[in-house]
Amino acid sequence: MIVPSSFYGMGFAAAALPAAGLVYPERLAVCFVGDGSFQMVMNILPVAAEYRLGVTWCVLNDGALGSIRDIQQYRLGDRILATEFDVQPDFAAIARGCACFGERVEDPLEVDAAVTRALEANRRGIPAVLDVAVARERVLGTLEHYAFYPERLRSGAPSPAGQAG
DSSP states (O other): OOOOOSGGGTTHHHHHHHHHHHHOTTSOEEEEEEHHHHHHHGGGHHHHHHTTOOEEEEEEEOSBOHHHHHHHHHTTTSOOOSOBOSSOOOHHHHHHHTTSEEEEEOSGGGHHHHHHHHHHHHHTTOOEEEEEEOOSOOOGGGSSSGGGSOHHHHTTOOOOTTOOO
16 A cells, blocks of 8 residues: 655545455455554544455554654654643554454564454454554654754764754
């Protein structure tokens, strides 16, 4: 699945995933989505269950609106405002409440087994949600709007704590 980047497409992949299941019912479809984006569109779960779509959402759960938080951290001198979640839904429980398979994954060594269980559910016509705990820290090359970040970060030079670009 090709996903638009940046804030403009926030939530797109998670909302579009069921369409992949409708268009290609013989194929399993998997989506990687941030927890903030998934919160915007998780109301699609009962629809996916009703239509028995073999689709899996892998929610990368860092407890934050990551791309916006990154800008606050790297361009605004660690001025973090309203981008870290104090209250975070249990996405696996929400999935189960919507007749989907739901599992929380906290150990990286358990990811493969969780994906196997989710895809097995998909083969039976049960949509799946994997709520995967991930660190907030990003590998620099994965930061959105890469050129937006200070040159010292792009060049790999250490950044003085608390200073903006």
